[in-house]
Amino acid sequence: MPGEFVALLLLMLLASVPAILRKHKFKSPVVHRRPDADMVKVVLDLEPKALEDLFTLYRKEFGAEAARYARRTYSKWKSGEVRPNRQTFNRFLVHLPSVMSFDLKCEVLRKLRQEYCAGDDYQLTVDTRSWREDVAPLVEEVVNKSYTARLPMYVERKLRWLAAEDMKLAHSILAESQARESRNALFLLEREFDNIERLLRATGGRGEVTHTVRLPLGTITLTVERRMMT
């Protein structure tokens, strides 16, 4: 009798496994063991134009020799091969922001938000007809996160310039912007799923599709199955 009970229990557990695997949220383990060095890396990941502006400013503030060294060491700092020291951190993230344009400071803030406020990865299995029911709530969650996300306390403590009134407004502008980008992604997914449905239909069961949606503050990985017409 207890054997039958255990067998039944095992059977129930096995039956629930696919449901658990269907939808899952993974919290990416972003660990910043060297906070200052990591913040420098984030800044060096700016878009090319913003990065060029940053180096131009660096040269103006600290001289040609320092700027040459910074440009030479840039890729090593970025890859982690060379660890930026305290002086480098202070130059890039304490001194330069005081002379940066508002626009450049916003770009630095955008990178900081992407690095420190993102991190939720979702993985789920959807079908080509009812994907919206599963995906829309997740996108909404990421949209809400855009408005509520805050940088870690240690980052705010180190980067005092973020507390200025204009940067508070920059936070709000970027939050709204990231929320809109996420909503746009949901709209664009409609067309993408049409493409995927067409591909799966044309390959007649031989095709397997995984689609990764990259949002400003999160990633959704979808394993797509084709639902037959009833």
Added chain:
Amino acid sequence: MADEKDELVPQKQSLFDVTADDILDNALRNLDEKQSRDVTKKAADEVVRIAVEKRMAEHRAEAAQEEMRNLVHNANLLDQRGGDYEINSTFETATGTTQVQIRRSKSASGLLIAAAIGLVILLIILITLIIRA
């Protein structure tokens, strides 16, 4: 008397009820003229940036659709030639990346059918043995 009553009504809300809008209004009030201009310009720039990003994403979706059509065409050609094959492709799309795998394995499906037939025969033998016993 009416005046006394009016005085009893709190004129201001508690500081704890400050909303995000209040904070923004306050921040806006504290900006100088140049900062106000910078903030307004950045907000406008972001609207344009998002619109451009969306248009570029739509172009990526169009390109991906064309590439997927080519992939299916290639898979069909391989089908006609016969034999096993596996194609793996990654497409940059409007919202991210799509990974596609198309494969056909005749030998694998043949093995599967043979295994299923073997299993059925084994079951028939077992049932026959049980009935005879």
